[in-house]
Amino acid sequence: MQNLTVVSSRVRLARNIEGLPFDLSSRPEDAQAMVTRVVSAMCTMPLYDSFRLYMMHDLQENQRDILRESHMISTDFQKNAGSGAVLVDEKDRLSVMIHEEDHVRILSVTEGDDLKRAMDQAFQVDDTLSRQIRFAFAPDLGYLTARPVNTGTGLRASMRLHLPMAVHFKQIGSVYQIAARYGLNCRFACGEGSEGPGCLYEISNQKCLGVTEQETISSILNVAGQLEDMESLLRSRLMADERLWTEDQVYRAYSVLRSSRLLEEKEFLTFWSSLRLGMRLGMIRPDYLLMERLLEETGDGHLTAYGEKPRGESNLSALRAQYVREQVRNLDAPLL
């Protein structure tokens, strides 16, 4: 059964090419040759034509924002891409960054809890590349990466979880604890600190040695399952003790998102969280795909593109409100 506490799942694989320094920024010719090599290896992938190649220095700042908001490049890469390039398959939400911290970083995103599909997609790219390119690999240490934290599988698998009940009932400490018990990291996903609007948390593996990719995925699925159980219990408690208050919160959020004219990011996240909770409680007809998409598409980059004006001339709060109104309009009327 689908775990609806999971908003989205992601996989990143780090790979390097044998016989070359990890950082090629002082050797532009080699760096350029590497881009060509990776791209031509990728050409052998079935359905390669759905990928688009971007040279990072050719992109405008807003285009980079959009790629980052869609999780197709990392924050680090957006800032220091240098002679880097990225291959992006927007439809399958799959990308290959060239010259990030490692020569190659494969990113794969899926909506919901389908971490296995994200993994399959990333492996498909990994296989395609490894048929053409010899990766730096040692039988006893696995894939050799620029930093020891990634040595081994080079895998960082993560899930973004919506935990409104853990936040409401002050159980975030237990969330961290459950994650830690399985050797996973847990962090608040929307800003600094351990709590904030959105109630979004990210769990991810930290170990890349002594565990297989499958074991890593299993422990993440396992922890996500336990957290859904916890949320579910707390949802029952909430409905037993605070039903009226909860309904008020949900329908207020529904109205605000449908009618506001100015919407700050933090405010949006707060109402987003209440609306999604309303879906889980059967008060609003569920559309979890839309909810996931809204998170990405209300980023500054996406909104600027939506407004069709340069960033400096854009009123992002107004654009956010307008965009959310348009999207939420299609949501069915409340069920109660």
Place this chain on the structure above:
Amino acid sequence: MICEECGEREATCHVTMIAGGTSRTRHLCQDCMEKIRGGLGRSLPDLNLGNLVSSIFSAILPSELRKDTVEAAEPDKACSTCGTTLHTFRKTGCLGCPDCYQAFREELEPMLRQIHGKLNYTGRRPLEDGEEQKIRAEREEMIRQMEEAVEQEDFETAALIRDRLRSMAKEENVCRI
């Protein structure tokens, strides 16, 4: 690597927290490290951490804190392939090239054990040469057939081949893990 807490600054502190027999390593920047260490007594009860209150910071790895003690006593050495020195690695946390793993093996092992808990690799491996060529030839033939089908506007066959290519890729993953 980027700090897990703020997601902005470089993580220079690697801290292992131990609670109830399990440990978790966190990678933080200096600022966030200070913040957490400073707020430890105050913030943990707020967070309802229960038995995590007994947490201790058991180890603080590389960079700043090790520099004085270790680096002064540690003789420098360099990777003969890329020229990266041990001191540079200690400072930046970045290795220079794959051969650095051999050159700094002795120093890397305790660090890898600290981060990952274990040192034995059990994950997937790059394709072997023979296997690689067989699969590649097979796949190329299928792609050729798919293109041919598209050319003849036989989209049904093309879609079938495409689906088979996809499931082949999936099966391969299953076998190889």
